[in-house]
Amino acid sequence: MISLTVKEIATAVGALNDTNKWSDKEIISVDFDTRKLVKASLFVPLIGNNDGHNFILKAIENGAGASLWNKSLKELPLEVENDFPVIQVKDTLKALQDLAKFYLAKVDPKVVGITGSNGKTTTKDMTDAVLSSKYRVHKTQGNFNNHIGLPITILEMPIDTEVVILEMGMSRAGEIKTLSELAKPDVAIITMIGESHIEFFGSRAGIADAKMEICSGLKDNGVLIYPGEEPLLQERVAGLVNKQLKTFGSSSKNDLYPLAIDAQMNQTSFTTNKNPDLTINLPVLGKYNVNNALAALMAGMVLGVPIEKSAPELAKFQLTKNRTEWLNGLNNSSILNDAYNANPTAMKAVLDNFSTFKNKGKKMAILGDMLELGNQTSELHLSIKDSLNPTQIEKVILYGEKMNVLYEALKETFDENNLFYFVGDKEPLIQFVKKQIEPGDYVLVKSSLGTDLLSVVRAIQI
Known part of the structure; x- marks a missing residue:
């Protein structure tokens, strides 16, 4: 919980209107999402895909104690009573950042x-x-x-x-x-x-x-x-x-x-x-x-x-969810979920480590497209080849249009019964993987978040 007065907030953000009436009112949290507001929160209406200003009544209903506002005060809903603190600013995003600077200096x-x-x-x-x-x-x-x-x-x-x-x-x-x-x-x-x-x-x-x-x-x-x-x-x-x-x-x-x-x-x-x-x-x-x-x-x-x-x-730190976490998989398998993000350096590092693990079953790598690689997309996807050794990772399943270049290259080293490629609808991929998983298998799932292989992880974990 923070502790700021309306006067402090108005000063920090360069309020354009007179807020002295509410100077001593305490604000204990700040958010732009009306669903997360608590009593005595400051609502920050940002303008993105939606205009946050349209949700000021919902913010008040959810407990907001004050609100920033970068429009004319005449555009306030009639339902907003005179005793509700509205702090007018030129830009609500800049005001949010200025308020953060102020609070950071205060806590020091x-x-x-x-x-x-x-x-x-x-x-x-x-x-x-x-x-x-x-x-x-x-x-x-x-x-x-x-x-x-x-x-x-x-x-x-x-x-x-x-x-x-x-x-x-x-x-x-x-x-x-x-x-x-x-x-x-x-x-x-x-x-x-x-x-x-x-x-x-x-x-x-x-x-x-x-x-x-x-x-x-x-x-x-x-x-x-x-x-x-x-x-x-x-x-x-x-x-x-x-x-x-x-x-x-x-x-x-x-x-x-x-x-x-x-x-x-x-x-x-x-x-x-x-x-x-x-x-x-x-x-x-x-x-x-x-x-x-x-x-x-x-x-x-x-x-x-x-x-x-x-x-x-x-020795006991907690890793943020979806960052290289082991999960229990179908048919007594183990899933190494690293499908939150991916780039070539990260993918090769995980594959190199995954390759060294000893297990009773086979090791299977499910790899999805890596995004935002620009004109180096093909070259960088192809670079993953050196980290996929068929004597260490028995089955490779690739997903996404960008993985096609790696699929073609791996045909040189992987038997056709151990190399598979999917695009489009993920349901065929999910059903195929379910049939492949056997007791003792280790399954690595790695891709950029936008490729959405997390949906595959959810389908094969228990």
């Missing part, structure tokens, strides 16, 4: 900003576990990581928050810059540079430029934590002024790196150069998650949390 927590092509959410969850061993922490929930979600995250922050962890997503250049300048991080983390949204940036170099925008709002003497073995970032950090740099990665050239890694089906263990005698356990699979953990541990070290204190918390 340390701010950790996280971006990257892969691993943002997992690193956020790990960083939360690390820092919660010492601080009262608030973090981004779900996918609230854009120009609307990030200010809402800030405005959901309890007044006694000591550290706020803000995930920053993007699909276009300039978006991370806006978020960073709003949040003004003390610590910024770039998890990695991959191919997500490459359609809009043209190259990994363009993506690197966009991810580096997180430094736009990084405070003077703030700390950038980044993968030290990424050449594209090495080139770009050289131009930073008044910033501290900390690196993580697999080699000893980094400030923090692993000495040994043991990846199992349900957990991954590793040791680091900072404490070679301390084994750190992660309740998730995948060597690639070690890098996410290293970034989180480094954030902890920067903010005064030693690895010895944070390691036990990492």
Whole structure:
């Protein structure tokens, strides 16, 4: 719960009308969704596919204690009585962001900003576990990581928050810059540079430029934590002024790196150069998650949390749903659900790990289209071929028009009885998979969210 008065809100957003009548009225939450409003909420009517201004009566009915308004006050419904606080502004979205800046300054927590092509959410969850061993922490929930979600995250922050962890997503250049300048991080983390949204940036170099925008709002003497073995970032950090740099990665050239890694089906263990005698356990699979953990541990070290204190918390951190989770499948099978998002780097990393697992049945990979890859779509789908070995993954089932190029290439290495391809309606795919699953099988499902292989996951889990 937050605590703001109407006077504070009016000042923060530059109210165009006189709100003195309601100056001392307390507001305890902020939202743009009338369904989520509680008593004494501030309603923020945004204009998108629908105009939020049309829902002000529903907002009041659901408990709103005040509302922003970027239209003429004469356009207020007659039913809105004179004793209901309406704060007129030029732009409700900008007002939301300005209010978030004001509230952030009022609470004055340390701010950790996280971006990257892969691993943002997992690193956020790990960083939360690390820092919660010492601080009262608030973090981004779900996918609230854009120009609307990030200010809402800030405005959901309890007044006694000591550290706020803000995930920053993007699909276009300039978006991370806006978020960073709003949040003004003390610590910024770039998890990695991959191919997500490459359609809009043209190259990994363009993506690197966009991810580096997180430094736009990084405070003077703030700390950038980044993968030290990424050449594209090495080139770009050289131009930073008044910033501290900390690196993580697999080699000893980094400030923090692993000495040994043991990846199992349900957990991954590793040791680091900072404490070679301390084994750190992660309740998730995948060597690639070690890098996410290293970034989180480094954030902890920067903010005064030693690895010895944070390691036990990492061992029990909670991963956001649909991120590489094991589910019980039909006919005593096990499903590795990673169908929330996908790009070539992430898909190859998951396949490489999945290939090493030992099980009593067969391993089956159900892979769907990866989206927003632009003119590199065919090339990048084809690049998955090297991570599919028929001696390690017995059956491959591909779905979507973009997967056709990989299907044709895999005909060279996979027997026709172990390679299958579907497009269009998913029901034939679902029925086929149900017939293929046998006791002891491991089934990986991986695709971009827009491909909707989550519907396949739901159909084959129990």
